[in-house]
Amino acid sequence: MSISNRQLEERKMRQDRILLGALDVFKDKGLDGATMDEIANSSGFGKATLYYYFKSKEEVLSAILEDGWRNIWESLEPVIAEQDSPRKTFVNVLIKIAENAQNRPGLFEFLFNVPKAIKLDKQPWKDYQHRLYAVIQGLLEDGVKKGEFPQVDPQLMFKALGGLFMGLVFMGDRKEPVTDKDVESLLNELITDPKINN
Amino acid sequence: MSISNRQLEERKMRQDRILLGALDVFKDKGLDGATMDEIANSSGFGKATLYYYFKSKEEVLSAILEDGWRNIWESLEPVIAEQDSPRKTFVNVLIKIAENAQNRPGLFEFLFNVPKAIKLDKQPWKDYQHRLYAVIQGLLEDGVKKGEFPQVDPQLMFKALGGLFMGLVFMGDRKEPVTDKDVESLLNELITDPKINN
DNA sequence: ATATGATTCGAATCTTAAGTCGAAATTTAA
DNA sequence: TTAAATTTCGACTTAAGATTCGAATCATAT
Incomplete structure (x- = not known):
């Protein structure tokens, strides 16, 4: 054996x-x-x-990042798979991300902040990261095209989301983790559905 | 002598x-x-x-940061001093920061990104940083209270604008100075002004 | 002109932390 | 039971890079 x-x-x-x-x-x-x-x-x-x-300290770091990103991605796959309206899917994706964040807050913050401090590419986790960004970007674009969001430039919207989710806060300092309250207000106040609105 | x-x-x-x-x-x-x-x-x-x-490598870094932050702060003081509406002042502050960023792009990106990577506190430049943060936060709160901004949690707005503004100033290779129109449309596109809206 | 102080520098030292070694402990399987 | 395989670990080695040394150069003031 x-x-x-x-x-x-x-x-x-x-x-x-x-x-x-x-x-x-x-x-x-x-x-x-x-x-x-x-x-x-x-x-x-x-x-x-x-x-x-x-094998090395670097490999320890890599393992943390790859594990983390893979988990996020895999938790999102079903949400993305079921064919809903862009807006619905978008909301569900945000909620799912927030869920992840709630489960392991420390890890989540780390995952979203560390890439800025890293030099070398060819990291397998970057693939997950790019996939996630592409999906969000795509949902935003589709949603705006179909009039499911206010007429916001998707690019701008994406950057604003970045501010919220990736700790890209104005003052580089205070990087409080994103809470589900943040996500709720984001949904309720920033993205009020124009159809519902008036 | x-x-x-x-x-x-x-x-x-x-x-x-x-x-x-x-x-x-x-x-x-x-x-x-x-x-x-x-x-x-x-x-x-x-x-x-x-x-x-x-005295040390750390002191070299400190000197870069303190010089940089002091310059930003000093360039902002007059803008803050003149008593305008919160919204006007807010816009002018953003414009002035953008101006600074345009003058020495490399330095500014560094100033805004490095704090995330720094551990030890008691850095004198953090004082400038906190002052600036407090001013912006205050302007947002006052502005929201007076109905000059949409009714969004100032914290949330702060984070979102952080993402947007960093994107506007640092990303892309725009050479023209950031105008108040840029900043206004930034505000308007992300969050439609409630007065105008309905 | 020369003594005093300011400035410059490469070489030498010191420190830190990554990574290795080889022996010991523990587990497995016959 | 016992030998092979797996797992564990503190001590050692080593490389990189921060900091210091001490001598040389340059400026200035008398």
Whole structure:
């Protein structure tokens, strides 16, 4: 016998535990400030063990990002799949994203903010990111075309959303996480349905 | 005789030159990626000379940020001082910021993005940043209260406008100065003014 | 002209943190 | 039971890069 199924699962759990600890340290100390020693402590393993599960510090970071983005994307797929009006789908997508954010707030903020600090491309998670942006952009354009949104330039709308969701806040500083209240007001106040409106 | 006036000025010029070179490197390589050797090259001094003018790499960064933020703040003070309606003042503030950004685009993007990557507080430039934040937030709140803006949660509007404005100023390669019309349409396109609306 | 102080710099040192090593502990499977 | 495979880890090595040193150059004032 080689590797049992349970063994694989346990290995995965340990990896996840490492990733969890690493996320804490990354958030606290920043990408470069975080050391493998701290990550080892924070995740409850010895430093060398980290290298048994991951090739490098960079790979630890990559794993966090890819896991996170894949989860977001996979949670969105069904919402996108069911063919609704652009507006309905758009709303559902936002709600689903907010849901994700609620489940793991720290991770979510990290996922949306870290890409700005990263230099090298060819990261597999960027693919998920681009897909998500493309979908949102497309929904906005379709919705506006069909008159389901106010006549807002989709580009502008997208950037405004960026302000909300990607922590691209005016002062680079206070990056409070997005709450479901934010999303609700966004829906109710920013995107009042013109048909309903008057 | 101790230090002549001209000597002081020249010293300041050399410091500025270092800061200029440092900014290039920081933008290119990131805060941690930048090395003092590169900064030395890029500014045309020997490495040890940098330490004659600045105590540490961190102090070089601090100097860039403090200089930059102080300049922004000082250029805004007169605009804020003249007592106009919140909306007018708000628009003028945005215009003035855009003006600054146009003058030294690289610096401004840096100023607005770097804080996200910085950990330690007690930075003097944060004071300017907070003052600016408070002013804008206040103008939004007053404006909403007086019905000069749509009835949107000022927090929310702040975040959304953040995304929009950053996009307007930093993205794209627009060379013409941002006008008050730009800023107004930015307001109007995102959120239709309730007075005009119905 | 020369002493004092300001400025410059490359080489040497010091620090930090990533990544490796090899031995030990634990688990698995016969 | 026991040997092979898996997992764990602290100590070590090493590379990069920040900071310091000390000597050389340049400016200025008497």
